[in-house]
Amino acid sequence: MARFDRKAAAVLVAGIFLLLPALARSEYVGGEGKSKPGLSVSIEPVFGLTKRDMSGSNGSLTSLRFFLRPTFKIYDRVAFYGDIGAADFHQGGAAGALGLLAGGGAKVFIVSHNQYLNIYADGQFLTFDSDDNGKGGRFFAYQFSLIVSHKESNWNVYAGPKYAQLENGEDADQKVGIVIGMDYSVTPMVFFTAEMHNFTDDGLYVGVGYRF
Secondary structure, three states: OHHHHHHHHHHHHHHHHHHHHHOOOOOOOOOOOOOOOOOEEEEEEEEEEEEEEOOOOOOEEEEEEEEEEEEEEEOOOEEEEEEEEEEOOEEOOEEOOOEEEEEEEEEEEEEOOOOOOEEEEEEEEEEEEEEEOOEEEEEEEEEEEEEEEEEEOOEEEEEEEEEEEEEEOOEEEEEEEEEEEEEEEOOOOEEEEEEEEEEOOEEEEEEEEEEO
16 A cells, blocks of 8 residues: 555646646546545645646636635535635736635535545536736636546545636637545545646646535
């Protein structure tokens, strides 16, 4: 099992460093590795770097964001969460200041607490303000994904397809891509998560969570 842990850690670190040159625009899903049955509550500070090629004439949009996510999981089948924090944007020469980020979503567990496999659907929305001398303004995004996860010891690996739409003023863009993530439970209460988005949009998120 120690050998598996070392290999998993090496793959995760390598994946993060390979992705750093192409960070992209996407919304954080998050894993569900060691959540206990019944009612559970967790809180997780998350840091993300994102980039996305828009369909309009202003080119790619990149964003830095950090937010706090409380999650409430009810009876193994449904989890609700909210996001509150700050984000900015860079697009077409404009560099917006940090603005208020807010969002929320829900996870519906199709298969939950199976020994080897969990499956859940995730739906979420996100909005934030970021402005550079009148450029930018309010951004709105929503995303749907279907996630399959596998638990092994303290590790949880998850992946699945996702559909995301981003609106930025006159620009609106729809993308289909994939989510790949891994979380590690240090204790039954403390966990780390790293998540990557790739293909049509790419991204990197890192979070540290605490379960009550």
